[in-house]
Amino acid sequence: MRNDAESPAPCPPEGFSPDEQVRVCAQADLLPDGRFGSEWLVIGEQHLWVIADGDGATPRIELPLDELSDATAQTLVGGGALEVSRNGTHIELVRYTNARAGRFTTVAGALGKWLSGEEAEVPEEDEKRCPRCGLPLAEGTKVCPACLPRSQTLRRLALYLLPAWRQALGLSLIALAHTALGLIPPYLQKPLMDEVLAPRGEPRPVDERVRLLGTLVLALLIAHVLMSGLGAARAWLSAWLGNRISHDIRVQLYRHLQFLSLGFYDKQQMGNVISRVNQDTGRLQEFLVWGSQDLATNLLLIVGITIVLLVMNAKLALFVFLPAPIVVLLSTVVWKRVRHYMHRFFHRWGRLNAVLNETLSGLRVTKAFGQEPRHIDDFSSRSLELAISGTGVERVWSILFSGMSLVMMLGTLLVWYVGGREVLFGPMSLGTLVAFLTYVGMFYQPLRFMSMLLNWASRSLAAGERVFEVLDTEPEVAEAEEPVAMPEMQGRVSFRDVSFGYEPHRPVLKGISCEVEAGEMIGLVGQSGAGKTTTINLICRFYDTDAGEVLIDGVPIRDIHIEDLRRHIGIVPQDTFLFSGTIAENIAYAKPGATREEIVRAARIANAHEFIVKKPDGYETLLGERGQGLSAGEQQRLSIARAVLHDPAILILDEATSQVDVETEKGIQEAIDRLVKSRTTFAIAHRLATLKNADRLFVLKDGEIAEMGTHDELLAAEGEFYRLVQTYQDISAVSAVQR
Amino acid sequence: MSEETLPTGSADEPGAEWPELPPEGRTLAPADVCFRREDARLQMREGEGEWREVSVVRLFPLSEPERWLAVLDDKQADIGLLCDLEGFEPEQRLLLEDELRRRYLTPVxxxxxxxxxxxxxxxxxxxxxxxxxxxxxxxxxxxxxxxxxxxxxxxxxxxxxxxxxxxxxxxxxxxxxxxxxx
Structure with a gap:
């Protein structure tokens, strides 16, 4: 068995007591042969040991640190291995699964530093498991869904009722009255039988009976009118309430998603996030609108009828309750199966939708390769699967319903027989029996829905939990407690020994330091993965640094009022993102109140004006989703116009000319040259010629600044930049020939 | 690179209408290569060449766990292809299977x-x-x-x-x- 955190094992393990100070201890979850099991890596001041489970006295490996070098965490498929070198040979210390990979990567980093004589700290292990039940927690949350008490979720949902407490109270009263009223008509059947239609013993005079008949029917009429009215009011009010609550939750969730850091979206799949907004709030709404009132009234009905039955005839009531456990049991068991079939049905439905979406979006490719028949076959077989599982759902449903009706009918028949004997030989009146039978019918009805409703309720609560899980996630990039307002910004940017990684144990930037003067244009060059985009992400404060500081005009970026920071930073991203709307709206995206004059001027500066005027609708040309209808170069120019209008102190160009041909690039380059004047600019470009006008170039390599200087200086130095230029020239020569 | 001097390809080479393969895409025949384990690493040599550190990865890990294996050097660059573990000496084959078990920690x-x-x-x-x-x-x-x-x-x-x-x-x-x- 793998060691679950339910009982965290002591580290270092018992029985192992080294003579020196232990610097770090980490538990691995695989044995050397790859089987599950525990081993411990213990690193002291002079030695390291690997200790097998239950054998603390004799370590499996003992190595003196001064003979070792190079600690690496090898990434394997599904896990990894920690290795060190000794006289040029590699020694595998421990193996572990992905569950422990983060920890061992950190340990390997620290060990590597210790071996080369540097200082290093190994942070305490993050608690990634729920302290109560030991289940692993989802990335980025501290709430364990399994341990979260349901009552807490209910309480939180109830809090949303507070603003509308009057309506909620009214709804409860109406539901109560409606249910209570529902119990009256059958009760009136009793005098109708016993006093009017089939009286026992000495009958009353006929005219009195007729009067009574009229009164009773009138009473029934009033009861039914009231019930209809209350029923309508109840449905309307609960729909109002449910929709209002789910609206509040949905908007709150969306607002929270807008303010969550990019780090959250790196860890979550976008589809998951979207389904939380869509499905989970939808499911909550459905339940809040319909399920909750069904559940409440059914419960009330069951309790009410039970009392009435017991009062009317306790002995007969027992015969009614006899099949009740069977009904509940049966519906619980069958419901499980139904749920399983339904899940499968909806899952297949979702898959069919996914196939439909994908294949139709890729229709160009399908047609180009003539693969239509394959997609038709695929679709048809999935559709058939759906049909089969749909039939399965119905089959189970029908069996469930017929079976339950039968069981319930047995109960009713039992009452007929026993009650009938009571009427024939005992003191019971016909009216009592008829009323009783009506109640019995009303009693079983809610009973068979109870287990389904309870299930519905629990699924909705789970949906609520998922929503709250997101709401409870704190944005990682948060406003400082006392933010520094910056109405004006010069644009002086400093990096002081900045380290950062998207996953803390995998640094992308390693101790970057640089000073950029206001108005300077900096070109960032380097291979992909060198850390160019990451540098930019830190200037924009999409992420916070792990170590070191980024300062703007001498103020740490963490302390700057986020709104001010974003107002003074403009970005022309690699992937232009245009929202659906008109061209003018898209240009004015960062400045919604911009005048027409400003918009046209921005478009002119961005060299976008000329293509816009050719469109029949000019600046009011509607763009589809993601800028449909424009070429890549046109989109990029709009994106530049957007940045022009934003008029930032710090401008960031992330591969702004990557997707266009040489001719278009010239136009864009002109636009950029106009844009960068008098602003601090950071530009990333793979085409190094784009950066000719840069004041200085920073050459990044493996997360460090390898070289810094002007274009000519760097060329003269014949270093990393020179090498990049050489490669680039080779490639351009080739592409020139091909063209 | 020294690949040109080495035997390129085997009978598995696809038909003549395919464009010529770069030298890295070679198929390594069991007779031409030899593996050994040095400490934690697998090493390979071709013919009487130098021993070099390699790793072996599956190209189709789900459907062909024992065939279609790529041999990479210590910089993860492609050296060549092992089409099948059949044909290797039992002791060589064990070594390769062991290496695969080491790399693929996906429990079945x-x-x-x-x-x-x-x-x-x-x-x-x-x-x-x-x-x-x-x-x-x-x-x-x-x-x-x-x-x-x-x-x-x-x-x-x-x-x-x-x-x-x-x-x-x-x-x-x-x-x-x-x-x-x-």
């Missing part, structure tokens, strides 16, 4: 003894080729995938992957548990 589930639900997560108690364990799966419907017909992969909450290569080959009880789940 042989039996499922229980699936417990706690809120949104499912806890599976399973027997695997690496021993018994319990795996915690969040969002089962998305984390259990069927990349090939009848071949399931399960990703647990900690990013580990488990495999069920032949769903139909599980015992009846395991199959029933699995059927209720997906």
């Amino acid at each position: 589930i042989t039996a499922i003894s229980a699936i417990r639900h706690r809120g949104d997560v499912a806890e599976w108690t399973v027997a695997t080729d690496r021993g018994e364990t319990s795996i915690v799966v969040r969002n089962v419907r998305e984390k259990v995938k069927e990349p090939l017909p009848g071949h399931l992969t399960i990703e647990d909450a900690q990013g580990n992957r488990y495999e069920i290569p032949h769903r139909a080959a599980l015992d009846a009880a395991s199959r029933r548990l699995l059927d209720m789940e997906i």
